[in-house]
Amino acid sequence: MAPTEATILATFLLPPAPLPATISLKAFTELFPRSQQSSPRIRALYRDLQHQRARLTDAIGRSIVTETKRGYAQRRAVVRERRRAEKEDQDDEIDIENTLFGPSSNLPTSKPHTLTSILPVMENATNDLEDEIRRLEEESASLLEEMRSTVGGLSDLRYGRLANGDLPEEVLDGLKRLEDSCKTV
Secondary structure, three states: OOOOHHHHHHHHHOOOOOHHHHOOHHHHHOOOOHHHOOOHHHHHHHHHHHHHHHHHHHHHHHHHHHHHHHHHHHHHHHHHHHHHHHHOOOOHHHHHHHHHHOOOOOOOOOOOOOHHHHHHHHHHHHHHHHHHHHHHHHHHHHHHHHHHHHHHHHHHHHOOOOOOOOHHHHHHHHHHHHHHHHHHO
16 A cells, blocks of 8 residues: 555654754764753753744644644645536537547546445545534634624723723824824935
């Protein structure tokens, strides 16, 4: 079985991920001058580097998952577009060329799914839809919060209550500077 995109990315980007697999604490300590090698800060620095590397590895793992999902979405878009193009009426010349020389496209032809082949595809589609719904819900929640904040700010403005009491003076100063710069030009 051919390796998947996720397998290839994980193989080449993640191992050897933990810092001790790359350099031990002893070897790391030996990189410092002898007078500093007994300092407890070196151990703390090593632990901090371990933590940073673990966070980076986790972020790369999440990026691999995201990139794999995006690849699946691109493949689905290509298949969808190819199916749409197949449904359109073709030119008579193209039909004759296809009959004489065979199809000129390098794209694989579609074959019907079996029960075992459709289940993973449907599972991926379900996961993609759930992810898209989650992203849309998060986006709508952030937009709603932003709108509430804007409405609250406008309400404060309507009743003359400003969070920044110096705002009127700052606006007037800004307008004065703008006016002065326009006069000098």
